Amino acid sequence: MATKQAPIDKNEHSTPPSPMNDQNILHTEKWQRFSDWLHCICVVNFDLELGQALEAIYPPHIQLGEQEKSNICYLAFPDSNSGCMGDTQFHVRLRVAPATENTLLKAQHIRFNSQCIPVQRADSGHYWGFVYFRQIKDNRLPRGYFQKSIVLLTRLPFVNLFYEICSLIAPQYFDDGELVLESACDNICHWPALEAGESLSLHLLGTVFQTVIPKINSKSNGNAQSNNESSGTQLLDNQLPPQVLSSVHEIDLFRSLFSVLTHIHLLWELVLVGEPIVVMASSPTDCSLMVQSLLSLIAPIAYAAESRPYFTIHDSEFKEFTQQNQGPPPVILGVTNPFFAKTLSHWPHTIRLIDGGTQNNLSIGQNLRKVKSSSRLMELSPGVYTQYKPFLQKDKSVIKKVMLGVKMSRPSAVQSCLLRRHMLELTQSFMIPLERYMASLMPLQKDISPFKAAPTPHPFKQDDFLATLEQSGPQLTSTLKGDWEGLYKRFFRSPNFKGWYENRYMELTQTLQTLQLQALSEVNLIKWTEGKHEVEIVDMILKLEQKLKICNENFDQLNATTSSSHPNNTKEQLQRILTDLKCLLPDDLKTILSNT
Structure with a gap:
């Protein structure tokens, strides 16, 4: 591929005809459902004179900032040194332009984030881009x-789902042109609402993708129903059966991690404590899937530091991530350009992948390399390079199970399931003591009064937590030996702890507010008004209106918290109490309150 020039937006100096009918452009309601799932679809072309050019955006009314356009154009093509021929798929992540209409999440995304597990939440500060390059x-x-790319831009980290969608849309577009993108957009406009815990049938260009997005605290494993009738999908005589996706976000962990399998527990620690890691590969496919696999090692914890599944020297964050004055920031980068071997030589942790693609990772068998340390990254052979000393010993039994599976030709999906289950159990063993201690920070039920503000959780004290480890530490559920306390202390300094703690503190705060609302809805306020002055009653009415506003904002939390004896009726009870209190006031006060 030729040396890259500055990307050009073809719409910047001219106004070409819109690829869609004008009557469809600004119908907000028509595009509301589309925006739940996708932000837009971009077509990026490599023009000999212009360089990377943003050829079209679907739907056309979507506005992108100049920096966003530039990043999309550069990320849409493999580096000039990659030499990718044919079709190549990979995914990227880029920041949303600040102080624009896209900065804030949409209401549906906020609602969805309160329903789903952390690793599936819509990203408030970034877009995920799914690239199909030909x-x-x-x-x-x-x-x-x-040389042209299709890029699906979305807030949702549904890597598995959008890889499938992109591989369906792009080849048809390359064969049949823009009408394919118009049809795809129209199909997505008719998709069901973005909901967790619901069986979803997503119709797209004659294919039906069927899946279930698991709901937080749900006992369901989130697997899609394979029964067409039970999922509500009715097949026509000439229609193919739906393509069932067991997960919207999980990828083939085994194929990405096999070449570094003996270091999987080391990598888990590095990701958990937010250490800077660079993944060097010969293709954007390999490096982006490896970065994604690393992020998934600590599930269900959501990785809270920065990550770039595919990163180029033209990225707007290049200086920020590669500066040497203050040391590497907590970020995981996937790169293919050999230039990074020199630029990132000061980074403490490097994963060098085998040339020739992920498929070849399966052929190396026992030739797995030991952990090394080196500053000459250009000369590195495939392997993991670090001077990091793990706090925990590795579990050799799971590595032996996977290697036995290779000899037995065990399916890759089964191998991935085995690895994912092991890493999930390890992460849960690490998190259970933290969750138990966090629960102890909740005030007692007797401290919740209907006539006082909701209490706040007690502060998290690291020393108090560490003191609990001897009696109720991770050794109760994990077979791994080592310095668990040291690992926790390192974790406390990481963005992952900060992200987890802030999220759990917010959840506890919402729970306390919800319990206080429930207590208020159960008290006899009409009896309370006996002997009260009108000003006190008005003050209570104003407080109730504020509580109802909180109730609306935390509706999903309210449903999750209220007990079975109070079946989600707190909001209705508060509304009835408010109406009854207003009836006690003279007409002039009623009029004043109705106008406030």
Whole structure:
């Protein structure tokens, strides 16, 4: 591929005809459901004279900042040194432009985030981009090559789902043109609401993707129903059965991690404590999937530091991530350009992948390399390079199970399931003591009064937590030996702890507010008004209106918290009490309150 030039937005100096009918452009309601799932679809072309050019955006009314456009254009193509021929798929992550209409999440995304597990939440500060790049010889073009990418831009980290969607849309677009994108957008506009815990049938270009997004605290494992009738999908005689996705976000962990399998517990620690890691590969596919696999090692904890599944020297965060004055920031980068071998030589942790693609990772068998340390990254052989000393010993039994599975030709999906279950159990063993201690920070039920503000959780004291480890530490559920206390102390300094703690503190605060609302809804306020002055009653009415506002904001939390003896009727009870209190006031006060 030729040396990259500055990306050009073809719409910047001219106004080409819209690829969609004008009557469809600004119908907000038509595009509301689309925006729940996707932000937009971008077409990026490599023009001999212009360089990377943003050829079209679907739907056309979507506005992107200049920095966003530039990042999309550069990230839409493999580096000039990668030499990817044919079709290549990978995914990227880029920041949302600050102080724009896109900065804040939509109401549906906020609601969805309160329903789903942390690793599936819509990203408030970033877009996920799913790229399908095609490079083929075409003698009709000046350079003799056709080079174009389709990029699906979304807030949702549904890596598995959007890889499938992108691989369906892009080839048809390359064959049949813009009408395919118009049809795809129209299909997505008719998708069901973005909901956790619901069986979803997503119709797209003649294919039906069927899946279930697990709900937080749900006992369901989130697997999609395979029964068409039970999921509500009715097949026509000429329609293919739905494509069932067991997960919207989980990828083939085994294929990505096999080449570093003996270091999986070390990598888990590095990701958990937010250490800077660079993944070097020969293709954007390999490095982006490896970065994604690393992030998934600590599930169900959501990785709270920065990550870039595929990163180029043209990225707007290049200086921020590669500066050497203050040391590497907590970020995981996936790169393919050999230039990074010199630029990131000061980074403490490097994963060098085998040349030739992920598929070849399965052929190396026992030739797994030991952990090394080196500053000459250009000369590194495939392996993991670090001077980090793990706090815990590795579990050799799970590594032996996976290696036995290779000899037995065990399916990759089963191997991935085995690895994911082991890492999940390890993470849960680490988190159970933290969750138990966090629960102890909740005030007692007797401290919740209907006539006082909701109490706040007690502060998290690290020394108090560490004192609980001897009696109720991770050794009760995990077979791994080592310095668990040291690992917790390192974790406390990481963005992952900060992100987890802030989220759990907010959840506890909402729970306390909800319990206080429930207590208020159960008290006899009409009896309370006996002997009260009108000003006191008015003050209570104003407080109730404020409580109802909180109730509306925390509706999902309210449903999750109220007990079975109070079946989600707190909001209705408060509304009835408010109405009854207003009836006690003279007409002039009623009029004043109704106008406030």
